Amino acid sequence: MGDRPARIYREQPNQPYTRQSQKKKDNYIKGAPAPRVTQFDQGARNTEFDASIKLVVEEDCGVRSEALEAGRVAANSYLSKELDPEEDYYLRILPYPHHVLRYHPLAGVAQADRYYEGMRKPFGRPIGRAALVDAQQKVYRIDVDEGDIQVARKALERATHKMPVKCRVKIDRDR
Numbered sequence: 001m002g003d004r005p006a007r008i009y010r011e012q013p014n015q016p017y018t019r020q021s022q023k024k025k026d027n028y029i030k031g032a033p034a035p036r037v038t039q040f041d042q043g044a045r046n047t048e049f050d051a052s053i054k055l056v057v058e059e060d061c062g063v064r065s066e067a068l069e070a071g072r073v074a075a076n077s078y079l080s081k082e083l084d085p086e087e088d089y090y091l092r093i094l095p096y097p098h099h100v101l102r103y104h105p106l107a108g109v110a111q112a113d114r115y116y117e118g119m120r121k122p123f124g125r126p127i128g129r130a131a132l133v134d135a136q137q138k139v140y141r142i143d144v145d146e147g148d149i150q151v152a153r154k155a156l157e158r159a160t161h162k163m164p165v166k167c168r169v170k171i172d173r174d175r
Helices: 065-082 146-160
Strands: 041-043 051-057 061-064 089-093 099-103 125-133 138-144 167-172
Touching: 041 065, 051 146, 061 065, 061 099, 065 089, 065 125, 065 138, 065 146, 138 146, 146 167
Parallel strands: none
Antiparallel strands: 041 089, 051 138, 051 167, 061 125, 089 138, 099 125
16 A cells, blocks of 8 residues: 555644554554654764755644655755765755654445444554654754855755655745
């Protein structure tokens, strides 16, 4: 079964659903999947750079961990083609996907109305993770030198296509 469309989980819930079970307890989530993001930091970690370019979301939303990973891959692949990953840039994913997404499969059989009576918001089983981000919150940050700002901007524009809402690239030169 493939992933469900991101538009289903785009809106922020009223209450985040984050409690994972370490032991057998009834009020914890059992079987929550791990986030799909493999690396949160890439590039030259201990190097000082002149500028910081950030990707900022325009509205409140939930960003699935798959979208965070796809944006990271898109940005990093462009950066590694244009710049040296060992010393020319530092890419970081800022939000962590804590919120557990749930899915309750619908019955597609006859007399399904009896099955769904009294189930306005069915609980469902855990299927993924999402990071709940607010408007004007930073999602990605790339630190580069002054001459590589346009390359980093282009990389974040590629990552924008993977996000579920509109995003804006902001440049901060004085860090």
